[in-house]
Every structure is written in structure tokens, then in C-alpha cells.
Amino acid sequence: MSGRELDKARRLFSESRVLQACVTFLLLVVALAIAAPLLPILDPTAQDLSRVLRPPFWMAGATSEHPFGTDYLGRDLLSRMIWGSRVSLTVGVGAVAVAALIGVPLGIIAPYVGGRADELIMRSFDVILSIPNLLIAIAVLLALGASLPVLILVLGLRSTVWYARTLRAKVLSVREEQYVKAARAAGLGPVRIMAQHILPNTIAPIIVLSTIYIGLMIVVESGLSFLGLTKVQISWGFMVAESREYIATSWWTAAFPGLCIYLTVVSVNILGDFVRDVFDPRLQAGFE
Numbered sequence: 001m002s003g004r005e006l007d008k009a010r011r012l013f014s015e016s017r018v019l020q021a022c023v024t025f026l027l028l029v030v031a032l033a034i035a036a037p038l039l040p041i042l043d044p045t046a047q048d049l050s051r052v053l054r055p056p057f058w059m060a061g062a063t064s065e066h067p068f069g070t071d072y073l074g075r076d077l078l079s080r081m082i083w084g085s086r087v088s089l090t091v092g093v094g095a096v097a098v099a100a101l102i103g104v105p106l107g108i109i110a111p112y113v114g115g116r117a118d119e120l121i122m123r124s125f126d127v128i129l130s131i132p133n134l135l136i137a138i139a140v141l142l143a144l145g146a147s148l149p150v151l152i153l154v155l156g157l158r159s160t161v162w163y164a165r166t167l168r169a170k171v172l173s174v175r176e177e178q179y180v181k182a183a184r185a186a187g188l189g190p191v192r193i194m195a196q197h198i199l200p201n202t203i204a205p206i207i208v209l210s211t212i213y214i215g216l217m218i219v220v221e222s223g224l225s226f227l228g229l230t231k232v233q234i235s236w237g238f239m240v241a242e243s244r245e246y247i248a249t250s251w252w253t254a255a256f257p258g259l260c261i262y263l264t265v266v267s268v269n270i271l272g273d274f275v276r277d278v279f280d281p282r283l284q285a286g287f288e
Contacts, residue, residue: 009278019274022267029264033085041079042066044234048074053250069252071243077253080234081260087235088264091152091221092214098156099213103163104206108194110164111171122168125161133158137224146230155217166209170202177201204279211272215265222261236261 013019032039042065054070055062062069068077110118128136140154174180175198183193222237224230232238236257243253 005278009274012274012277016274019270022270025263026267026271029085029260030089032082033089036082036086039082041082042076044075044079044083046075050074053246053253055250056252056256068256069250071239071253072246072250077239077256080239081236081257083234084236084239084257085260085264087148087232088218088221088237088261090148091155092217092268094152095155095159095217096210096213098153099159099163100206100210102157103160104167104199106160107164107167108171108198108202111168112175112190112194112198118168121164125164128158128161133220134223137220138227138229141224141229148230148232151221151224151230155220159213159217162213163206163209166205167202170205171198174198174201208272208276208279211268211275215268215272218261218265218268 013023048070051063051066051070051074053072054066054074056069057064057067066076066078068081070076071080106121110121136158137151137154141150144150180193180197183197188196221230221235222240225232225235225237226241228238228241230238239257240254240261243250243257247254
């Protein structure tokens with residue numbers, strides 16, 4: 001990040017209370033997810049049938065031991081939400097990491113080399129894009145097993161397409177810049193040119209895309225957990241799915257994990273808008 005971009009980031013961040021709140025919330029979620037095993041909270045899997053569907057602390061019948069209430073098996077909602085954040089963040093960050101590690105090299109190499117290699121890769125991506133995300137995820141999870149690593153892998157591989165296509169458009173313009181032509185004339189090999197000259201000048205769209213896709217992957221994981229297609233028993237989406245029969249009488253069992261999903265995704269998207277505004281000089285900040 002250049003000095004000008006750093007100054008712009010500081011100015012935008014200091015002017016936006018919404019952005020500050022979103023960043024604070026995300027840092028809190030990440031901190032709780034990392035520290036979950038060390039926190040003095042109840043076992044998220046421990047059942048207590050004598051305390052089934054206890055309400056949150058401000059309602060009649062609440063207990064101090066369960067400030068956010070309990071679910072239909074008497075499990076503590078607060079501890080389950082904290083442990084559930086580990087799954088959502090792991091899927092979001094893990095899928096984006098897989099997509100970036102595969103999509104970025106393909107998005108740089110294919111247009112730089114050009115020719116049949118570029119055409120083959122892009123047409124293969126067109127075929128993948130013709131199949132809906134959810135359909136691919138369901139098919140793979142049913143075929144290979146509904147484990148967390150498989151879920152991260154399938155979501156990451158599917159998102160590889162967007163990284164490669166986004167980078168390809170940027171590389172097609174960057175490869176014609178004078179500094180790239182000068183590097184070729186100086187005798188630098190293709191690998192060094194791509195690593196030292198092209199990649200640093202295409203990093204901005206990678207960062208922007210990553211912030212957006214973390215939120216999207218969290219939503220997809222929640223949807224798949226809601227459908228019962230993952231084996232994870234403690235996740236925000238699975239908590240909502242478990243509580244759907246009790247929404248009318250015990251709304252908190254679904255509302256709190258659903259609110260976690262909503263606030264996390266919105267915060268990540270607002271952070272993505274901020275990153276986009278910092279790196280793209282054509283855009284102005286839209287924060288209030």
C-alpha cells in the first residue's frame with residue numbers, strides 16, 4: 001500500500017462510524033473464535049433437559065448461567081454461538097484462501113502466456129460458471145462426504161473462477177505497460193516478470209474480491225448447514241436449522257445465530273467497500 005493509499009484509508013476510516021463499528025465487531029468475532037477454548041464458558045454440547053428453552057436474561061424465567069438462553073436440549077446459546085463462529089470464519093477464510101492460491105496464478109499466467117492455454121482455461125471456467133454454486137456444493141458433499149475440509153475445498157475451487165477472470169482482465173492491460181516491456185527487453189524471464197512486475201500491480205482487485213467472498217462463503221456455509229448437508233454440529237447455520245420448529249414460541253434460539261450471520265456478512269461487505277474505495281481512485285467513499 002502506497003503512502004497516498006494509506007492516508008486515504010486513515011481518512012475514510014476516521015470519517016465513518018459505520019465502518020469503525022463493523023471493524024470492531026469483526027475483531028470481536030475473530031477474537032472470540034480464536035479464544036473460544038480458553039474462555040470460561042459452558043460446554044456447547046452439554047445438555048440439561050431441566051433448562052430447556054430458557055429465555056435470554058431480560059425475560060422472565062431467565063437464569064444468569066445462560067444469559068442468551070438455551071435451546072431445545074438445554075444447551076447454552078452463548079457458548080454455541082461463540083464456538084459456531086469458528087466454523088463460519090474457518091469456512092469463509094479457508095475457501096477464499098483456496099480460491100486465491102489457485103485462481104491468482106491462473107489469472108496471471110493464462111493471459112500473459114495467451115494463445116490456446118488462455119482460451120482453454122477461460123472456456124473451462126465458462127463451463128463451471130454455467131452450474132449453480134449450490135448445486136455443485138450439494139453434489140460434491142453427497143459424493144465425497146459432508147466434512148468441513150471437503151466443504152472448504154469445493155467452495156474454494158468454485159470461487160477460483162472469479163479470481164482468475166478478475167485478474168485476467170487486469171493483466172491484459174498491465175502486460176502492455178512500458179515497465180513490463182522494459183523488463184522483457186532487459187532479458188527478465190516470464191516468471192520474474194509476473195512475480196515482480198505484474199502481481200504487485202494487480203494485488204488491489206485480489207484484496208477487494210477476498211473481502212467480498214469471505215461474506216459470501218459464510219452465507220453459503222450457513223445455507224448448507226441449514227439444509228443438513230454438513231456434519232458440523234456447532235455452526236450458526238445449523239443452529240438456525242435446529243431451531244426452526246421453535247421460532248414461534250422460543251424466537252431467541254434462531255434469532256441470535258441468525259443475527260450473528262447477518263452482522264458478520266454485512267460487516268465484511270462494508271469492509272470490502274472500504275477496501276475498494278481505498279484502492280480504486282475512480283470511486284469515492286460512500287460511508288456516512
